[in-house]
């Protein structure tokens with residue numbers, strides 16, 4: 001009897017806890033106020049949409065399905081897609097335990113697309129299912145038979161093609177298996193250009209000629225001789241090589257507000273929970289799960305791109321077209337927090353232990369401090385002097401590792417800072433430094449990379465592969481044997 005009462009009490013407490021799951025409000029004026037880092041040169045924070053504007057946007061909560069390479073579709077798949085109809089991506093009322101929420105978040109990560117890029121277009125759908133077309137344009141097939149980054153989206157209006165959101169960039173195939181969060185090494189199909197073009201922006205830029213849309217994506221009006229100014233008069237054929245270069249050679253993607261000239265590699269999201277700042281340039285703080293939810297919203301549908309007096313969108317373009325339910329973004333963030341690295345094949349041995357000693361001796365440990373292998377601090381981009389009134393939340397080491405300062409000084413993601421990245425998982429990352437200029441640890445620690453005759457393995461503009469990778473000179477004076485030991489150690493992390 002006593003046990004039964006106790007049992008009932010425990011059950012009702014559990015039920016109460018489940019009901020009282022505290023889901024942070026995504027667009028919360030208080031949290032937004034001092035979330036972003038002021039941009040270099042202007043020393044103002046980007047403005048944001050108001051809470052009222054945000055919550056007035058219609059909700060989008062729609063399941064999507066993979067696109068298979070012709071011949072790799074499971075039996076009956078096409079009939080299924082055409083019959084299934086619109087289904088909800090997330091059903092919060094059905095989620096009880098943490099595990100349920102994380103599973104739901106996995107689906108949000110995997111299936112979310114960018115609604116503004118959906119197209120119901122029978123001709124495009126036919127091309128997507130044509131072997132001949134894919135052979136002609138050189139589509140890359142993923143090991144699981146899918147076409148990376150593309151989604152089928154059954155909607156009330158019909159079957160649409162969509163561009164994958166988080167999993168369209170934050171997945172790396174390792175040993176033939178997709179590892180969520182681990183970066184990017186598949187390019188999929190050029191047909192994605194029909195959804196995402198002319199704007200890399202997730203916000204539709206109606207009424208703009210392509211050049212102007214590109215300018216809105218990347219222009220930095222307060223930078224003198226802004227390199228993006230030239231976009232205004234460029235035609236699509238001139239853009240493609242630029243984008244191809246940054247996507248293929250940097251393992252990155254010129255995010256809206258970043259730059260195809262100063263790229264950002266797709267960062268590793270495994271271990272993100274322990275990082276204090278978001279983005280290579282610490283565009284935002286990461287104070288807790290609410291900030292990750294906010295960031296996911298920001299990069300998908302809620303970026304206003306206003307910096308003091310500089311407004312990059314016309315008034316009629318400045319709009320949130322849809323939003324995901326707060327619960328979906330909460331589940332997504334819980335899932336990202338739960339990501340674990342793939343099993344590391346590099347086991348510690350004598351060589352790596354010698355490397356660990358070098359890691360201490362060379363002072364790496366001061367910045368890449370265990371257990372996270374980052375001290376979670378910011379360094380200065382070369383040429384940047386932080387203003388005296390910089391936010392107190394920025395934990396700045398007053399030194400520069402002197403890597404390419406372009407991203408930090410000449411883009412809208414430019415804060416003047418580069419954060420000290422975590423080294424956990426460098427063995428699978430595949431691209432190194434904020435721009436992905438080095439394509440292996442061997443290249444990163446090769447002293448010849450400082451010479452102008454160096455042939456870059458990673459990011460370079462078309463025709464400019466011969467180019468030094470400057471900065472971060474730590475460990476470059478080691479002997480060949482020591483270098484191999486240091487790299488062996490890094491690969492065990």
Ligand code: HEC
Nearest residue numbers: 165166168169253255264265266267278279280281296413
């Ligand atoms: C088009 C490719 C693309 C898509 C889609 C995308 N990301 Fe990213 N993501 C990037 C790139 C590139 C960066 C690096 C940006 C920078 O450093 O300025 C990034 C940075 C991040 C970061 C910061 C990580 C860190 O350690 O600083 C997080 C978190 C993140 N993305 C989560 C998401 C989530 C969640 C989604 C889906 C809602 C998403 N991303 C969609 C390419 C993408």
Ligand code: HEC
Nearest residue numbers: 362363364367379401403418419420421432433434474475
């Ligand atoms: C003064 C602080 C500091 C010291 C000391 C330091 N690093 Fe770094 N490290 C950084 C910063 C900052 C970056 C990112 C620079 C950028 O993205 O432009 C970085 C990037 C890296 C990266 C690339 C990681 C990635 O995913 O892009 C590796 C690998 C690395 N450091 C290893 C080392 C090793 C090994 C040592 C010692 C030989 C060392 N670092 C010493 C600050 C430091």
